[in-house]
Amino acid sequence: MAALQFQLQHTAQDSKARAGKITTDHGEILTPIFMPVGTVGSVKAVTQPQLKSEINAQIILGNTYHLYLRPGIEVLEAAGGLHAFNGWDRPILTDSGGYQVFSLAENRKLTEEGALFQSHIDGSRHLFTAENVMDIQRSIGADIIMAFDECPPYPSEYAYAKKSMELTHRWLDRCFKRLSETPGKYGYTQNLFPIVQGSTYKDLRVASSQYVASKEATGNAIGGLSVGEPEEMMYEFTALCCENLPWLKPRYLMGVGTPWNILECIDRGIDMFDCVMPTRNGRNGMLFTTKGVINIKNKKWATDFSPIDDALPAETSQYYSKAYLRHLFVASEILGLQLASIQNLSFYLWLVQQAREHIMAGDFNSWKKSSVEIFRTRL
Structure with missing residues (x-):
């Protein structure tokens, strides 16, 4: 058992981008990294062997709110924890459920407790x-x-954002206290990441970043962005938070985002990302590819027998044609949802691996600028 370790391996010469290595008791994670979202213990439409062999996922997410409700804590404890329950032997991160409770605004009540x-x-x-x-x-x-x-929520009045941030900080103190008082259950270390809040107010974001940094946690997260604010504002506040968070600790930007969002935020110093977009959009027929964005339901792909994406290493992307995948969607075949999800997740993991390689090579910024233009293109 050992606390999470972060080794900063290389920093870009032309931006704040970094390449590093996170070490946990369940294995290593090379950063920057994208984490597929397995909300209820399952990445939708994708098996754990596919996550390993085709997508090359190094860490996945589970969600406290959803897993608490189903299958329930008693079942998970009886199984020996989520790793044993779902058969995933690499690292797992769990969101606290705060965002899900936030999304239930009409059916929840916040108090100091x-x-x-x-x-x-x-x-x-x-x-x-x-x-x-x-x-x-x-x-x-x-x-x-x-x-x-x-x-x-965005937008928030200043007074509400400040009150909310201060409540989050008080809760954070209680989280650390509780964790220090309770032993781990399964023989390995669990690492608590605090979350920066403060809405879209610079002084609040700086104050929250500094408060979080003072906790000297093994890593830190930035929350409350990508909730409706303009992209440029998200980039501005991501950069501001990174400037006030420890350089030698991993930084996790929660719930972000599109491929271009990820590249822009890597450029500003983020190491870890998660988002439901690749699987959710995939199930609706939107594919992220190395050549741009495809709506696979469009008739133009009906006789395109070229691979889904022959630049990706994933077998699925090279084996199946665009025409076949379109046919699956038109025929409402379940396989289509799986192939599209694998394509998008493979692309996201390929994307952060490419970013890492270009950081190490010293040409990240120029590669990012040309890549963002390509990846945003609608084909």
């Missing part, structure tokens, strides 16, 4: 506190666990 909410499944009422969210994540057994926070 925590968040009282109604289940989206059966309407039952539950209370999340800083303490029991730590207990739940202990039981789930992720390698990286997130502090319980409030994610204010």
Whole structure:
């Protein structure tokens, strides 16, 4: 058992981009990294062997809110934790559920104690506190666990954003206290990442970043962005937070985003990303490829027998044609959802690997500028 370690291996000469290595008890993660989202213990439409062999995922996410409701903590503990339950033997990160509670705005009540909410499944009422969210994540057994926070909506009035940030900080203190008082359950180290909040106010973001940094955690996260604000504002506040977070600790930007969002935020100093976009958009027929964005349902692909994306190493991307994948979507065949999800996740993992290689090679910024233009192109 050892606390998470972060080794900064290379910094870009022409930007704030970095390449590093995170070491956990379940293995190493080369950064920058994208983490596929497995909300309820499953990355939608993709098997764990496919995540390893085709997509090359190094770490996946689970969600505290959803796993708490289903299958429930008793089942997860009986299984020996999420790793044993879903058969994933590489690192796992769990979101604290704060964002899901935020999204239930009409069915939740925030107090100093925590968040009282109604289940989206059966309407039952539950209370999340800083303490029991730590207990739940202990039981789930992720390698990286997130502090319980409030994610204010965009836009937020200054007074509300400040009050929300201060509540998040008080909850953070309670998270650290609870974790220090409770032992791990499965024989490996769990690492708590605090979350920076503060909406779109510079002084609040600086204050929150500095407060989070003072906790000297093994890594830090930035929340409350990519919630409706303009892209340029997201980039501005990402850069501001990075400037005020420790240089030698990994930085995780939560819930971001498109391929170009990821490249721009790597440029500003982010190491870790997650987003449901590759699988969600894939299931709706939008493909991210090395040549641009494809709506595979369009008739123009009906007789295109070229590979989905022959520049990707994933077997799926090279084996199946665009015409066949379009046929699957038109015929409402389940296989289409799987192939599109694998394509998009493979692309995202390829993207961050390419970013890493160009950081190491010293030409990240020029590569990023040309790549963003390509990846945004609608084919």
